[in-house]
Amino acid sequence: MSGRFATLDFEREVEAPVETLWQAWTAPAARAVWAAPTPAVTVEFVEADTAPGGREISLCKVPGRPDIRCEVGWLELRPAARSVNYELVSSEGVTKSAALVTATFAGTDSGSRVAFTIQLSSPAEDMEADYRQGFGAGLDNLAGVAARTMVLRRLIRAPRPVVWGAWVNPETLPLWWGPDGFSCRTKRIDLRTGGEWVFDMIAADGTVYPNHHLYREIRPEDRIAYTLLRGENGPRHADAWASFEEADGATTVTLGMVFATAAEYQDAKGFGAEALGLQTLAKLARFIGAD
Template identity: 25%
Template sequence: MFKSDPIFTLEEKVVRIERTFDAPIQLVWEVWTNPLHIAKWWGPKGFTNPTVEFDFQVGGSYRIVMRSPEGVDYPIIGKFLEITPFQSFVISDLVDEHPDEWVKEVQKMAGITGDREILNSKLRVLFEESDGKTKVILLTEFANNQIRDGFANSGMKEGWSESFEKLEENALPKANQICIERKLNHPQEIVFKAFSNPLTISNWWGPNGFKTTTKTMDFKVGGKWIFTMDGPDGTIWPNTIEYKEIKEFDYLEYIHGSGDKNKNDDFLVNINLIALEKNQTLVKLQMTFSDTNVRNAKLKIGAIEGGKQTLSRLGQYLEK
C-alpha cells in the first residue's frame, strides 16, 4: 500500500509542507477546490467544518469555520488571489475571526505583541503529478521569520498532517472510482423527477455543448434508457443505461455503457439524492469502473468536468 509522510521545512518567511497522494491530479484538485469535499477533511482530527463557503474564482472569498472537539470555532477567511487550473492557487489566510485566546498563544510563541493582523499570511498550493500520483506543496508565507517560527511551533505540522490523513481517508475515492457532488437549490422530489422524466431529461443531460436525443426510456428496475449524445465536433455517441435499483426520491443505481457488448465498456453508477434544509438537495454521483486504468483514462478525457457540467445544467434547467 502506498504511504507518504509529509515533509516539513522552513524557508525564508515560509513554512513548506509537502505530501504525495496516490491519485491523479484531477481527483486531488477536486477535493481541494469543491467545498463539499473540503468539509470532509479540512482541519486536525476531531475537528469538523460546519461552514465552508468557497467562491473559487480570482477575487472570490472563502470562509471555513473549523470547530474543535470542545466546540470552539476557528474561522478562516480570505480571498483567492491567483488560480491556475490543475497547477496552483493562492489565497490570503486571515485570522480576523479567530478566538482571542488563540491569537495570544501564537503571539506568545512568536515572541511578538500588537494587532492580530500581523499573524495573517498567504498560502500558495501547488499540484504536481507524476506516474498517476500527485504531490501537493503548501507554501505559507508570513510577515517575518519570527512569526513563521511561532506558527511552526504551534502544531502547524501536526495539524496539516492530520488534515492530509482525513483527505485521503474521507475525500479521495477508491482507486477505480470517480465521485462528483453538487448541492442544488431545489427539493429532492423535483430533482428525482428530472432524472426520471423521459420527456425532459434530454433538456439538461450531458456536458456543455452536447445534445442528448432519447430513443426509448423505460424508467423502472430492469428497464433501459437508450439515447445518443452528439458532441460539439459532430461525433455521435450511443449510450445505454440499464436501471438496477430505484428508490423513489432517494437513490438510483444503473449500468452505463455504449450498448455495444463487444466493447465491454460498462460501468456502475450510484446516485444518492440527499434532502437538505431550505429545499436543497445534495447530489452524490459515484462511478465505478472495472479497474484503475479505465478510471484514469476517463479522467484524462474530462469525466469530472463533464459530470460537473451535467449537474450544473440540471440546476439551470430546474431554475427555469
C-alpha cells in the same frame, strides 16, 4: 499584524491523477470531507466560493473550546497547476494568524505531487508549531481523500440554464439519471438544500438498487453537493458533487465522488463505475437534445 514570521514548506505524493487531486483540493464538497485535522474536530462550512476573488469561511469546533474561524480567499486558480490563497485564522474576534498559501501541482508516474509554501505571520509564539501540525494533518487527509475520489467530466453542448434545469427538476431528473439500461423509481424527491431523493435504480434484468441522496447544498447554476446512502437512511457510500461551468455557450459538467473508504473506491472501479457514470452524463446530454 506585528509578531512572528515564518515560511513553511510541505509536499505530498498522492496516488491519484493530478486532475483528481486538484478537485479534492478545490471542490467545496471534497474540502468538507478532509478539512478536519483530527476526528475530535468538527468543521462547519459557512460559505464557500472557489473562484478567483471568491471566499471560504469555516468554523473548527472542539467541545469545550471556542470556535476557530478560518477565512480563505482565492487569489489565483490555474486548474491542476497552481493556486494561491490567503488564510486568516481567528478566535473570539481575535486574529491568530495570517498566511499566504501557494500550491503547485504536477503529475507523476505513479499519480501526482503537490507542494505548498506558506508565508505565515502570527502574534502568537506557538502558532508556527500549531500550523505545522494542523496543516500537515490536513494534507495527509487530502492525500487520502484524493486517492479514493472519482472525477468524471463531460462537455454538454447546451446552455448552462438548460443543463441545470434538467438536473434540478424533480420531474426530469428521474427520467435520465443512471447508466444505460437503468430506470429510476422515486419514493420521495425534494431538490433543495436540506432536501433528499429516495429512489430505486432498476437494472435491465430487474435488479433493484436502493438509493438515498441527501442534498447538503444546491447553489443555482453552479454546484450541487450531496451524500449518497445505500438505501433509505442506510450506510454512507460517498460524498458527491456536480459542478456546472459555462463554456462558450456549452456547459462543462463535473461529477465528483469521494467514496467512504478506499475499499469502496476500489470496488467501484472494479465494476466499471467510471464508465457507468459517463453513461449517466451522456444520457443527460441526450435527454436535452445535446448529444
